[in-house]
Every structure is written in structure tokens, then in C-alpha cells.
Amino acid sequence: MVNFFELAAPGVRGLTPYQPGKPIGELERELGLSNIVKLASNENPLGPSPKALEAALAASKEVELYPDGGGFELKAALSERLGVAAERITLGNGSSDVLEFAARVFVTPDNEVMFSQHSFALYPIFTQTLGAQAVATPASRWGNDLDAMRRAVTPRTRLIFIANPNNPTGTWLGSAALESFIRDLPREVLVVVDEAYFEYASHPAMGAADYPDTMAWVERYPNLIVARTFSKCYGLAGLRVGYSVSHPEVADLMNRVRPPFNVSSVALAAARAALEDEAHLRRSLELNAQGMQQLVAAFAERGLAYIPSVGNFVCVDMGRPAAPLYDALLRQGVIVRPVGNYGMPNHLRVTVGTPEQNAVFLRALDAVLAA
Ligand SMILES: *Cc1c(COP(=O)(O)O)cnc(C)c1O
Numbered sequence: 191m192v193n194f195f196e197l198a199a200p201g202v203r204g205l206t207p208y209q210p211g212k213p214i215g216e217l218e219r220e221l222g223l224s225n226i227v228k229l230a231s232n233e234n235p236l237g238p239s240p241k242a243l244e245a246a247l248a249a250s251k252e253v254e255l256y257p258d259g260g261g262f263e264l265k266a267a268l269s270e271r272l273g274v275a276a277e278r279i280t281l282g283n284g285s286s287d288v289l290e291f292a293a294r295v296f297v298t299p300d301n302e303v304m305f306s307q308h309s310f311a312l313y314p315i316f317t318q319t320l321g322a323q324a325v326a327t328p329a330s331r332w333g334n335d336l337d338a339m340r341r342a343v344t345p346r347t348r349l350i351f352i353a354n355p356n357n358p359t360g361t362w363l364g365s366a367a368l369e370s371f372i373r374d375l376p377r378e379v380l381v382v383v384d385e386a387y388f389e390y391a392s393h394p395a396m397g398a399a400d401y402p403d404t405m406a407w408v409e410r411y412p413n414l415i416v417a418r419t420f421s422k423c424y425g426l427a428g429l430r431v432g433y434s435v436s437h438p439e440v441a442d443l444m445n446r447v448r449p450p451f452n453v454s455s456v457a458l459a460a461a462r463a464a465l466e467d468e469a470h471l472r473r474s475l476e477l478n479a480q481g482m483q484q485l486v487a488a489f490a491e492r493g494l495a496y497i498p499s500v501g502n503f504v505c506v507d508m509g510r511p512a513a514p515l516y517d518a519l520l521r522q523g524v525i526v527r528p529v530g531n532y533g534m535p536n537h538l539r540v541t542v543g544t545p546e547q548n549a550v551f552l553r554a555l556d557a558v559l560a561a
Pocket of ligand 1: 232283284285286287310353356357384386418419420421422427430431432
């Protein structure tokens with residue numbers, strides 16, 4: 191028998207698979223429950239714009255044809271919306287796709303890739319797969335510590351991932367601090383600012399007054415790559431569309447490693463329609479702002495500390511190991527996210543749901559805390 195483990199690339203042997211939020215269907219099968227509430231993967235509880243669904247349905251009638259591999263129409267719509275040239279845009283099968291392209295283009299086994307402690311789990315996976323050295327800098331008050339990152343840069347540093355706001359902690363970096371960090375970096379160090387929760391964080395009700403407008407920076411900093419997605423606020427996680435905005439040469443390189451049809455025709459059509467439905471986006475943002483208030487007020491009432499968040503999720507400190515509470519919540523039909531694998535064994539990450547879903551979660555929480 192071949193020892194496949196021995197055959198695997200060295201970086202791959204050391205990987206632990208990404209742990210996604212538990213799917214509703216799996217919990218239904220395991221516990222025979224129905225009416226399950228899933229607040230585990232930062233999905234939009236309103237779902238996508240009905241116009242996006244209509245566009246997806248129309249596009250589904252031509253699925254025998256390959257999609258437009260260049261994504262011309264979606265790029266044109268994004269270009270207009272964001273005020274950046276289409277040649278700066280790279281489309282991904284979700285934004286995790288473009289994060290990986292950035293790593294594959296620039297990172298060799300001689301390089302270091304930097305990111306913060308308590309940050310997105312895909313960064314070390316992409317790094318180690320390439321055989322490069324992952325450098326996790328210590329967090330400051332649960333967020334990216336830019337001073338610690340600055341100090342950790344070496345001649346081998348090639349790429350830095352910064353999630354803003356950060357997942358799973360919801361912390362954010364303000365404009366002045368982030369821009370001066372990027373300005374001071376050697377130009378050979380690429381910075382990926384991962385803005386999966388951009389729409390939430392830039393909504394005034396979330397209170398991140400100095401949240402950066404990085405689109406204005408891409409012309410100034412050729413080593414900056416900004417990544418965004420349709421998975422979160424646009425409610426299209428299941429269709430997989432994301433994109434990055436960068437220097438055109440960086441985009442050209444990323445497009446060389448991109449599989450030609452990485453974004454499906456259905457996804458391209460839905461994303462373009464979603465972009466146009468500003469009323470739906472506004473409803474999603476308002477629902478999130480209210481739901482966040484509902485959750486944090488309830489945590490405060492219960493004496494539970496939480497990490498202030500500008501995303502559509504919040505980490506609550508249970509003051510004891512959270513894994514058993516996660517399991518107990520599952521038995522109540524509520525799926526949240528344990529974050530022990532992010533170095534946060536006492537926290538649970540809860541996605542903001544509808545007012546009803548939030549109430550179901552809070553009732554379940556009270557039940558498990560009283561047990
Ligand atoms: C959800 C998320 C993404 C993107 O997910 P896709 O579905 O691949 O677009 C990227 N970064 C962070 C930090 C996220 O939380």
C-alpha cells in the first residue's frame with residue numbers, strides 16, 4: 191500500500207482542515223431536530239436580493255455554456271461602482287479564491303507570510319500549502335496589532351494578510367493607522383486587506399467612524415490588494431463570488447494562476463444583479479445594526495463580556511470553556527461557532543440573525559446556562 195501521507199507536500203502534511211460552521215442538514219440528521227437556527231457562518235439572514243435570485247434563475251437556463259471566463263460584465267459593474275479600472279479587478283470563486291491567488295503568485299518556500307493571532311483560518315492553510323513560513327503576530331485587545339506586525343517584518347516577508355474587520359473577533363483598524371502601516375512597508379511586501387465585512391463595517395450605525403476607504407489607496411500603494419465578497423452582506427455565500435482590487439500588474443499575475451472558469455455563469459449574473467439592489471443592501475445593514483444591538487444588550491444584561499464588533503457577528507466570552515455550551519446549544523437546535531481553534535476557548539462567535547432568530551438563540555442560551 192502506498193503511503194500517501196509520505197507522498198504529500200511537506201506543508202500539506204502539517205495542515206489541519208478548515209472547520210466550517212455545522213450545516214443545518216447535518217444537525218437535522220444527527221439529532222432529528224427541525225426548525226434549526228444557524229448563526230454560525232456569518233450568512234445574511236435576509237438572504238440575497240430577490241433580483242439576484244431572478245438573475246440566477248435566468249442564467250441557469252444556459253448552463254450548457256461555459257461562463258465568460260473574463261467576467262466582463264461583472265467587472266464593468268464593479269469598476270463603475272468602486273471607481274477603479276476593470277484591469278485592477280480579479281474575480282474569485284468566493285474571495286477566499288483570490289486570497290489564495292495572491293499567495294500562489296508571490297509566495298515561495300523561502301518566504302514568510304504574516305497575519306495576526308485570532309485571525310481567519312484560511313491564511314495559515316494557504317501559507318503552509320506553499321511550504322512557506324507562517325508568522326502569527328500577537329493580537330492586541332483581540333485585534334490586529336500593527337506595531338507587532340511592523341516589528342515582525344524581515345527580508346523574507348512577502349505577504350501580509352489583514353482582515354478588516356477581523357474574523358472571528360470583529361475588531362477593526364482605523365484609516366490613519368492602517369494607511370501609515372502600508373505606507374511604511376517595503377514595497378516588496380504585499381498587503382492583502384481582506385474586507386469580507388466591508389459593507390457592515392462602513393455602515394454608520396456600526397460606529398466605526400474612521401473605517402478606511404481602501405479603494406482610494408490602491409492607486410497610491412501598488413503593493414496593496416483589497417479583497418471583498420458577495421458571500422456576506424450580499425447573501426450569496428452558496429454561489430461563491432468574490433473579487434480583489436489591486437495594481438493592474440498584480441491583477442494580471444493573479445489571473446495567470448486563476449482557473450479560467452472559476453466563477454460560474456449563475457454566480458456572475460446573480461452578483462451583478464445584487465450589486466444593483468441598493469434597497470436590499472440597506473435593509474440587510476439595518477437589520478444587522480438592530481440585531482447587533484439586541485445581542486450585545488442581552489449579553490450585557492447577563493453579565494457576559496463580548497468583543498465589540500463592526501461585522502455581522504460577535505464573540506461572547508462565556509467565562510468558561512465554551513465547547514460544552516456549543517454542544518448544549520446544538521441540542522437546543524441552535525448552531526453557533528466555537529472558536530477554540532482560533533485560540534479563543536472561552537468564546538462563542540454568534541452571527542447576527544433576524545430578531546426572531548436572535549431571540550431563539552438567547553432563549554437557548556438561557557436554558558443551557560441554567561442547566
Ligand atoms: C467569509 C470570509 C471570507 C470570504 O469568504 P468567501 O465566501 O470565500 O468569499 C474571507 N475572509 C474572511 C475574513 C471571511 O470571514
